[in-house]
Amino acid sequence: MRRAEEAAAAAVDARLAARLGELRAGRGWSLDEVSRRSGVSRSTLSRLERGELSPTAAQLGRLCTVYERTMSRLLMDVEAEPPQLVPAGQQPVWRDEASGFVRRSVSPPHSALRAEIIEGVLDAGARIAYDDAPVPGLEQHIWVLEGTVEITVENTVHTVRRGDCLRFRLRGPSRFHCPGPDRVRYAVMIVLP
Structure with a gap:
C-alpha cells in the first residue's frame, strides 16, 4: 500500500511541476519575473518546474498568490476530473x-x-x-x-x-x-x- 501511495504522490508532483510551468508560460513570464513577484528564488522555481523539488507549503502559497489561485484550485488542476463521491x-x-x-x-x-x-x-x-x-x-x-x-x-x-x-x-x-x-x-x- 505504501508503494502505491508513493507512486500516486510522485505522479501528483510531476503534474504539479508541469502545471507551474504552464501557468508561468501562459502569462509570458520569465523565471526571473516569477521570482521577483513571489520571492521564491529563480533556481528553486526552475527545479520546481522540472520536478526535481517538491514545493513547501509556503512556496506553494506564494506561487498561488502570484497566479491568483487558491492552493486547492492549483492542486485540482493537476488531478483528473473529480467524481461526485470521493472515498x-x-x-x-x-x-x-x-x-x-x-x-x-x-x-x-x-x-x-x-x-x-x-x-x-x-x-x-x-x-x-x-x-x-x-x-x-x-x-x-x-x-x-x-x-x-x-x-x-x-x-x-x-x-x-x-x-x-x-x-x-x-x-x-x-x-x-x-x-x-x-x-x-x-x-x-x-x-x-
Whole structure:
C-alpha cells in the first residue's frame, strides 16, 4: 500500500511541476519575473518546474498568490476530473515534510463550484506562513477536530481549540502554528468570493 501511495504522490508532483510551468508560460513570464513577484528564488522555481523539488507549503502559497489561485484550485488542476463521491482512501493528500503539514482534499473540487472542504494536519510546533491571500476576500471557516491551532489573520492571533470554529475573509498574510503538545487536525471550508 505504501508503494502505491508513493507512486500516486510522485505522479501528483510531476503534474504539479508541469502545471507551474504552464501557468508561468501562459502569462509570458520569465523565471526571473516569477521570482521577483513571489520571492521564491529563480533556481528553486526552475527545479520546481522540472520536478526535481517538491514545493513547501509556503512556496506553494506564494506561487498561488502570484497566479491568483487558491492552493486547492492549483492542486485540482493537476488531478483528473473529480467524481461526485470521493472515498476517504482516494482523497488526494499532499505533504510538506519540511514543515510537518499534511493537506487532504476532502470534497471533490470542481471549477464550477465556489466552495470546498480540506483537512489539515500540523505537527506539534509546526508553523506555516502565507505571505498573502491567493484570492483577496477568500472566505474560510476553520473547524478544529483535534488539538489546538493559533491562526493569525490581520495581525490578530486566534487560539482555536477542539470544537471551535473560526471564520474570516482573507485579504492579506496569514499564519498557522500548532503550539502542541499534540498535533492539530482541522477542517477548512474555503469559499471563493
